[in-house]
Amino acid sequence: MNGKRRGIPAGRHESADTGATGTEKKVVYIDADCRICRFFGRLLESADKGEEFTVAPISPVAPEYGRNIMRDEIQLEEEGATRHGADAVLAVLAAFRAFRFLGYVSMSPGFMKFSRKIYSFIASHRHFLD
Numbered sequence: 001m002n003g004k005r006r007g008i009p010a011g012r013h014e015s016a017d018t019g020a021t022g023t024e025k026k027v028v029y030i031d032a033d034c035r036i037c038r039f040f041g042r043l044l045e046s047a048d049k050g051e052e053f054t055v056a057p058i059s060p061v062a063p064e065y066g067r068n069i070m071r072d073e074i075q076l077e078e079e080g081a082t083r084h085g086a087d088a089v090l091a092v093l094a095a096f097r098a099f100r101f102l103g104y105v106s107m108s109p110g111f112m113k114f115s116r117k118i119y120s121f122i123a124s125h126r127h128f129l130d
Helices: 035-048 058-065 085-094 101-105 111-129
Strands: 026-030 053-057 075-078 081-084
Touching: 026 035, 026 085, 035 053, 035 111, 075 085, 081 085, 085 101, 085 111
Parallel strands: 026 053
Antiparallel strands: 026 075, 075 081
16 A cells, blocks of 8 residues: 555554654554544544654554554554554543543443454444445
8 A cells, every 4th residue: 555545644653753742652553444444543633633643554564563463453552562452442532531531431340341342343344334
């Protein structure tokens, strides 16, 4: 995949970039071939305005850098740790004031199990939307 695809630059891997606060940016890897993933990436970029997160496609990054990245999952890399799927989506959303409550709700019994099942269902059926 060359060039830009619907707002997500191909081959971007800027985990060492720093945001406006001077701290290392968190990198959100998405499947650039997935309509839902691209929408999430564009939404994140417009809400974040490049302050805390960098959005990058999974496909060109995985082979080059030997990362353990699954194309069916959104991934979040922050401070050397990686979150996958529902865990990544909820962590990204909880970074914004309007969704901060998700950080607390995710600690309730059964919430993450339910969230992961919903995420898995959506991920396995996402290409039917294209």
